[in-house]
Amino acid sequence: MKRLIILFLLFPVMIFSQNQATDGKTDSANFPVQSVRNDSFDLINLSFNEFVSDIRGKTLEVEFQLESKLDFSQDYYIFIVATYEKSYHTKSSFESPSLDDPDEIKLIVPFPEDITNFEYTDKDEKGAEKKVYIKYPKNIKSGVDPLTGKPYKLDDRLTFRSRHLSIYRKNFVYFNEVCILIFDSDEKLVYRQVYQVKQKPKR
Secondary structure (H helix, E strand, C coil): CEECEEEECCCCCECCCCCCCCCCECCHHHCCECCECCCCEEEEEEEEEEEEEECCEEEEEEEEEEEECCCCCEEEEEEEEEEEECCCCCCCCCCCCCCCCHHHEEEEEEECCCHHHHEEEEECCCCCEEEEECCCCCCHHHCCECCCCECEEECCEEEEEEEEEEECCCCCCCCCEEEEEEEECCCCEEEEEEEEEECCCCC
16 A cells, blocks of 8 residues: 655635525536535545555545534535646736636545536636536535444544545546545535545556
8 A cells, every 4th residue: 555645725616606506507606616525524534545446447545634613513525636637827926816716626536535526617718518517515414424324423522434446447547636525414414535646656
């Protein structure tokens, strides 16, 4: 098993507006640029691990813990979106890159593993509709614990783990970004952060 380097993105990342319609259509103008944090919990002990699990491909494991700051339990819906995306370029260090551009996502493997939950319809330059992937679920209530079929319940501390397989194929690529999305019981986005994943160079 190889330990990967986690490089926290210093750039702000894009979120889907909470009042955005989830009918499968999207408009880039409706994507404000920011990360989301809250005072209800801390996300700690985050790690990314790489596995060559079988002959099908390479697997990225995402693991972290949520530590509650409240005196009562809370339910959460959790999604992890692992992607391979093109490098982002800016003209200067003062300019934020255009993150989450649908055309930049070349590989996407979410957890839970329903990729259709991240499929949207956009329009190309000629006005024709096309399918794009956006790192925001259409069905928030699908982000449940697969062992219970219910939202994740956080009392004091919760350990979360997901795995994402990149299948061997022509022009094989491996994940270089991970987006963590956490929603509360009212389906409000309470945590969103994007991390860049870089592998250690081979010696």
